[in-house]
Amino acid sequence: MDNDLHYRFIKPEKPLSEFVDSFWCLHNQSDSGKETIGLPDGRIDLFLFKSSEEPFRIVLIGLGTLPHEQAIIPSNSLMFSISFKLPAVEYVFGNTISDIINSGRLLPEHFWGFAEDDLQDFDLFVQKATLKIQSLLPNEIDERKRKLFELIYATKGAITVKELSEKVFWTSRQINRYFNQQFGISLKAYCTVLRFRASLEHIAQGKLFPEENFSDQNHFIKEIKKFSGVAPKELFKNKNDRFILLSSLIKK
CATH class of the missing domain: 2.60.40 (Immunoglobulin-like)
Structure with a gap:
């Protein structure tokens, strides 16, 4: 940095x-x-x-x-x-x-x-x-929510809403209502953000091809551009350390 x-x-x-x-x-x-x-x-x-x-x-x-x-x-x-x-x-x-x-x-x-x-x-x-x-901190939290977030973070967003719903015994509709009301975003959209964040770990190491659950290279590039505004190659160059989050990962 x-x-x-x-x-x-x-x-x-x-x-x-x-x-x-x-x-x-x-x-x-x-x-x-x-x-x-x-x-x-x-x-x-x-x-x-x-x-x-x-x-x-x-x-x-x-x-x-x-x-x-x-x-x-x-x-x-x-x-x-x-x-x-x-x-x-x-x-x-x-x-x-x-x-x-x-x-x-x-x-x-x-x-x-x-x-x-x-x-x-x-x-x-x-x-x-x-x-x-x-x-x-509360004495206890809803176990469905605890399990839901454990799975989301453990998989870094690389899991479908359907899989999550089945694993925590909570309907997809109810989960999405909870996400939209609490966080202003759907569960699927949030998982996509986490997958992008996980990809930054690889881009920081110069790995400019998909390491996470992307269908192909074009899909990977499209998602990186969506969240960063630039292609993976440009993101890795990180001119003038303007992407602070990426700089911190490189330093780490």
């Missing part, structure tokens, strides 16, 4: 890992803005942000289904984020995110007790966020 951009992430342990994908921070240490394009990754992000040009804020970002328009990471900016898995929407936030597909929601400044001072130390932020999320 660009030497001026510092990226770090931490994976949680169980039981938090059922609801949280990762904690991460991004710091633009330079005096100039950095171009970036966000990619859909199947996660919901809560982030704390400040820069030399913009005030502190807390934002919740919903699911993405399209490449974000080119944006600028401001100079001397710092972002701490929690990337959530879908079960967190119902069982941690207790709310729907169906209204913020490809967009976000500004949260109150002291949401979950967070404040600008929490951006001073990433490790302390992770500790504080972990304790807060643990305090919100």
